[in-house]
Amino acid sequence: MKKITGLVASALLVAASMSVQADGQAIYDKHCKGCHVAGVGNAPKPDDAAAWEARKAKGMDAMLQTVTAGKGAMPPKGTCMSCDADTLKAAIEVLVP
Numbered sequence: 001m002k003k004i005t006g007l008v009a010s011a012l013l014v015a016a017s018m019s020v021q022a023d024g025q026a027i028y029d030k031h032c033k034g035c036h037v038a039g040v041g042n043a044p045k046p047d048d049a050a051a052w053e054a055r056k057a058k059g060m061d062a063m064l065q066t067v068t069a070g071k072g073a074m075p076p077k078g079t080c081m082s083c084d085a086d087t088l089k090a091a092i093e094v095l096v097p
């Protein structure tokens, strides 16, 4: 019985640690990709390292702030109004090269 409880606990741990990344990917696919892959309104593309250079230099907190407030053609929270800061951060990590 003890062994089974241990197995269940470690399976739950794995699931918990995976869900943050999976969320980021899912949110990115659903809310961010459309604009950023197509470059809508001059959105920096995921593979455009040069476009991200200056933005990365400002740091994750500054990028998170920009996304939360919206900028130019990007609506607040990149259209994911139900996203909290951690989820947006995970999506930014998927997007930024």
Ligand code: HEC
Pocket: 027, 028, 031, 032, 033, 034, 035, 036, 040, 041, 042, 043, 044, 055, 058, 062, 063, 064, 066, 067, 071, 072, 073, 074, 075, 077, 078, 079, 080, 088, 091, 092, 095
């Ligand atoms: C409607 C189109 C659109 C959607 C949807 C969108 N973006 Fe953007 N995003 C833009 C545009 C346009 C810019 C460039 C803004 C500028 O610099 O004027 C931008 C800029 C950014 C930046 C750079 C911010 C900075 O500090 O300069 C990040 C990071 C980002 N988006 C992340 C995201 C994430 C994460 C999502 C999804 C949750 C998302 N975007 C959804 C259009 C979009």
